[in-house]
Amino acid sequence: MFRVRLWAGCLSILLASQAWATEQPRLVQQQGRFALFVDGAPYTVMAAQLHNSSAWPEILPSIWPSVEALHANTLEAPVYWEQFEPQSGHFDTTNIDALIDQSRQHGVRLILLWFGSWKNGQMHYVPTWIKNDPVHYPRAQDEHGEPVEDLSPYADANLQADKTAFAALMHHLKQKDGQQHTVILVQVENEPGMIGSIRDHGAAANALFNDKLPAQLAASLHKPTGTWSDVFSADADEMFNAYGVARYIDQVAAAGKAEYPLPMYVNAWLRYKGKHLPGYDYPSGGATWNVLDLWKASASHIDFVGTDLYSTDYNEFTKVVDQYARSDNPVWISETGYEAGNAPYFFHVLAKGGIGFSIFGVDNDEDTSKRQAATAAHARNFQLVGAMQRQVAQAAFVGQLFAAVEQPGQPQKTLDLGRWQARVSFGAPMWGDAPAELPGNPSADGHLLIIRQSATEFLVAGINARVEFERHDDDHRHGQLLRVEQGSFVNGQWQVKRLWNGDETDYGLNFGTQPTMLRVTVGSY
Ligand code: DGJ
Numbered sequence: 001m002f003r004v005r006l007w008a009g010c011l012s013i014l015l016a017s018q019a020w021a022t023e024q025p026r027l028v029q030q031q032g033r034f035a036l037f038v039d040g041a042p043y044t045v046m047a048a049q050l051h052n053s054s055a056w057p058e059i060l061p062s063i064w065p066s067v068e069a070l071h072a073n074t075l076e077a078p079v080y081w082e083q084f085e086p087q088s089g090h091f092d093t094t095n096i097d098a099l100i101d102q103s104r105q106h107g108v109r110l111i112l113l114w115f116g117s118w119k120n121g122q123m124h125y126v127p128t129w130i131k132n133d134p135v136h137y138p139r140a141q142d143e144h145g146e147p148v149e150d151l152s153p154y155a156d157a158n159l160q161a162d163k164t165a166f167a168a169l170m171h172h173l174k175q176k177d178g179q180q181h182t183v184i185l186v187q188v189e190n191e192p193g194m195i196g197s198i199r200d201h202g203a204a205a206n207a208l209f210n211d212k213l214p215a216q217l218a219a220s221l222h223k224p225t226g227t228w229s230d231v232f233s234a235d236a237d238e239m240f241n242a243y244g245v246a247r248y249i250d251q252v253a254a255a256g257k258a259e260y261p262l263p264m265y266v267n268a269w270l271r272y273k274g275k276h277l278p279g280y281d282y283p284s285g286g287a288t289w290n291v292l293d294l295w296k297a298s299a300s301h302i303d304f305v306g307t308d309l310y311s312t313d314y315n316e317f318t319k320v321v322d323q324y325a326r327s328d329n330p331v332w333i334s335e336t337g338y339e340a341g342n343a344p345y346f347f348h349v350l351a352k353g354g355i356g357f358s359i360f361g362v363d364n365d366e367d368t369s370k371r372q373a374a375t376a377a378h379a380r381n382f383q384l385v386g387a388m389q390r391q392v393a394q395a396a397f398v399g400q401l402f403a404a405v406e407q408p409g410q411p412q413k414t415l416d417l418g419r420w421q422a423r424v425s426f427g428a429p430m431w432g433d434a435p436a437e438l439p440g441n442p443s444a445d446g447h448l449l450i451i452r453q454s455a456t457e458f459l460v461a462g463i464n465a466r467v468e469f470e471r472h473d474d475d476h477r478h479g480q481l482l483r484v485e486q487g488s489f490v491n492g493q494w495q496v497k498r499l500w501n502g503d504e505t506d507y508g509l510n511f512g513t514q515p516t517m518l519r520v521t522v523g524s525y
Contacts, residue, residue: 021179021180022039022040022179022180022181023037023039023040023181024178024181024261024262025037025038025043025181025183025184025185025262025263026263027263027303027304027330027355028042028397030397032327033330033353033397033398033399034304034330034353034355034397035355035393035394035396035397036184036185036263036355036356036393038109038181038184039181041390041393041394042390042393042394042396042397043109043184043355043389043390043393044073044350044355044356044385044389044392044393044396045073045074045109045111045184045185045332045355045356045357045358046071046072046073046074046346046356046357046381046382046385046386046389047072047073047074047075047076047111047356047357047358047359048066048067048070048072048074048075048076048358048359048362049075049076049077049113049335049358049359049360049361049362050063050075050076050077050078050361050362050363051361051362051363051364052078052115052119054077054363055077055078055079055080055095055099056095056098057094057095057098059363060098060099060102061102062363063362063363064102064106066362066363066364067106067108067362067363068106069375069379070359070362070375070378070379070382071379071382071383071386072108072359072362072382073108073109073382073386073389074108074109074110074111074184074356074358075099075103075106075108075109075110075111076110076111076113076187076358077099077110077111077112077113078112078113078114078115078125078190079095079096079099079112079113079114079115079169080095080115080125081114081115081116081117081125081126081127081162081165082125082126082127082128083095084096084165084168084169085127085165085168086127086128087127087129088127088129088161089164091165091168091169091172093172093176096112096169096172096173096176097176099112100176100177100182100183103182104180104182109182109183109184110182110183110184111183111184111185111186111187111358112169112173112183112185112186112187113186113187113190113267114166114169114186114187114188114189114190114252115189115190116162116165116166116188116189116252117151117153117158117162117189117192117248117252118150118189118190118191118192118193118245118283119189119190119191120190120191120195120269120283121150121191121192121193121194121195121269121282121283121284121286122149122150122195123139123149123150123151124149126151130151130158130161134147136157137151137155137157137158137161138151138152138155138157138158138202139151139152140152140153140194140197140199140200140201140202140205141197141200141201141202141205142196142197142201143197143198143201145201148194148195148196148197149195149196150194150195150196150197150200152200152202152204152205153200153205153241153244153245153247153248153285154200154202154204154205154208154244155202155204158248159248159251159252162248162252163251163252163255164255166188166252166253166255166256167255167256167258167259169256170186170255170256170257170259170260170262171259171260173186173259173260173262174259174260178260183262184262184263185262185263185264185265186256186262186263186264186265187264187265187266187267187306187334188249188252188253188256188264188265188266188302189249189252189266190267191267191268191269191283191286191308192245192249192266192283192285192286192287193241193242193245193269193278193282193283193284193285193286193288194241194245194279194283194284194285195279195280195283195284196279197279197284198237198238198241198278198279198284199237199238199240199241199244199279199284199285200241200244205240205244208240208244209227209228209236209237209240210227211227212225212226212227213225213226213227213228213231214243217243217294217297217298218231220297221293221294221297228240235290237278237284238278238279238284238285238290238291239291239294241278241279241284241285242284242285242286242287242291242294242295242298243285243294243298244285245285245286246285246287246294246295246298246299246302247298247299249266249299249302250298250299250300250301250302251301253299253301253302254301257301263303263304264301264302264303265302265303265304265305265306265332265334266286266287266295266299266302266305266306267305267306267307267308267334267335268286268287268288268305268306268307268308268334269282269283269286269288269308270282270288270289270307270308270309270320271288271289271290272309272311272316272319272320273311273316287305289320289323289324292305292323292324292326292329296328296329304329304330304332305324305329305332306332306333306334306335307320307321307324307331307332307333307334307335308334308335308336308360309321309333309335309336310335310336310337310342310360311342312337312339312341312342314405314407314408314444317342317345317348318345318348321345321348321349321352321354322352325352325353325354330353330354330355331349331352331353331354331355332354332355332356333345333346333349333354333356333357333358334358335358335359335360336357336358336359336360337359337360338359338360338361338362338364338371338374338378339370339374340370340373340374340376340377340378340443340445341443341445342359342378343374343377343378343380343381343445343447344377344381344405344406344445344446344447344463345357345405346378346381346385346447347381347403347404347405347447347448347449348403348405348447350385350392350396350401350403350449351396351401351402351403351449353396353397353399353401354396355393355396359378376513377445380463380513380514380515381447381463383515384461384463384515384516384517385449385461387488387489387515387517388451388459388461388488388489388517390492391451391459391489392449392451395451395452400451400452400453401449401450401451401452402415402416402417402422402449402450402451402452403415403447403448403449403450404422404424404446404447404448404465405446405447406426406440406441406444406445406446406447406464406465407444408440408444409440410440411425411426411427411438411439411440412424412425412426412438415450417450417452417458418452418455419455419471419472419473420455420456420458420469420470420471420472420479420522421469421470421471421472422450422458422460422467422468422469422470423467423468423469423470423508424446424448424462424465424466424467425438425465425466425467425468425508426438426440426441426444426446426464426465426466427439427440427441427446428466428507428508428510429507429510430510430512431503431504431506431507431510432507433507434466434507434508441464445463445464446462446463446464446465447462447463447464447465448460448461448462448463448465448467448511449461449462450467453519456482456521456522456523457519457520457521457522458519458520458522459517459518459519459520460509460517460518460519460520461511461515461516461517461518462511462516463511463512463513463515464511464512464513465510465511466507466508466509466510466511467508467509467511468508468509469481469520469522471522471524473524477524477525478524478525479522479523479524480522480523480524480525481505481520481521481522482521482522482523483499483519483520483521484499484500484501484504484505484509484518484519484520484521485497485498485499485500485518485519485520486498486499486500486516486517486518487517487518487519488517494519496519500518
């Protein structure tokens, strides 16, 4: 009798733990498109990133109102090497445990940012026992032989120390979170590369620099063999440093994945806004667009490269997105500014098949009107997309998501939806005829997304935009709106709140600042 009860008890524990276990997050690539699978299905990351010094147990309780105000589904928070390994080989999981426990309590997923050897092109987060021992843990040197505030990527002691700590972190994560998968992604280092010198000029680095490029790298880049200077001429120093940094980080990531293979990425301090001096304008050797092929060839344990994209300028933002939207890299905005002007670009990222968008510096007690406008702009997007997050992620993955983002001076855009076109206007009134010359929105902040569910059925959500559906089949039939439902998804099922007709459809479908979602069915006669 006792034995039977014991077995029954074990069985129920087993069943309970199986019900609780979720599928491990993974990056899936299909026909040049990507999705981050979380709980077994594509997931759009709508993240709130903490300020650098906020991931402490005493501080965390104060950050949640900001995360919730934004309707973020994911928190991004640093893990500080100096806190995690205060003495060599002694690991302190207090901060990570608090992050995981509190994220679970607040119902959000978590992305951990490993502030290890690099943070913004410098080494400020390495533990004191490393900072105080440059003989064992050498610094990189500038061209005059002066040390810079970076660990040398060519010193094995540095690499081993970072690998050991990162592996310990991933080991702990597997123990604590290997079933529930609150943590969905890990960023390895933060904006790596070197500030203060274009490359390390220490003795070990110089010897490698004067040697030939590794044959495998030359082959992957379709370059001849030769020294770095032979092959890359004026770009040799930067390419060499990128190789050193990428190889170092790849080995840190590999050590972590050997413990627990979550998807991992690096974030780039970008080479943009006219900045072009490696080591001064941006960290030399980080995954900037000009060295991205080299990074891809040298860091196979890094699943993708994210962009820390702090521009509100349409041309600049979309240019960078295009540089990183590649068949070997998904668009991932690893950081963007807490500004209203950045919010519309979320839709552009989704239309490029992007996996997510993260707003930096969400915990801030400033209560300025600028801050309030930024919160409102980001929150309504996250709320809108959050209500159909799985549908959005799936549509982005299979190329059925389309978006129009307002560009100053261009108040009209056309989206090609196959047999139908969507004409999107910015600056038209909420109903009534649009003026002959559309003015655009005063802050040029209109944006709209469309998910094509079938050839004649579309989900539409937008902010400060009008959309008209036009048939462009050449069969002399006319297009018509058959049914326009306003509604929302409840537990994954579409629920209709009301039908739009009359003034609400005769002048296009108009979206203001309130998060609104429509399901539109079109037909012909
Ligand atoms: C980019 C860094 O990755 C962040 O940690 C933070 O320092 C921001 N810059 C500040 O703008």
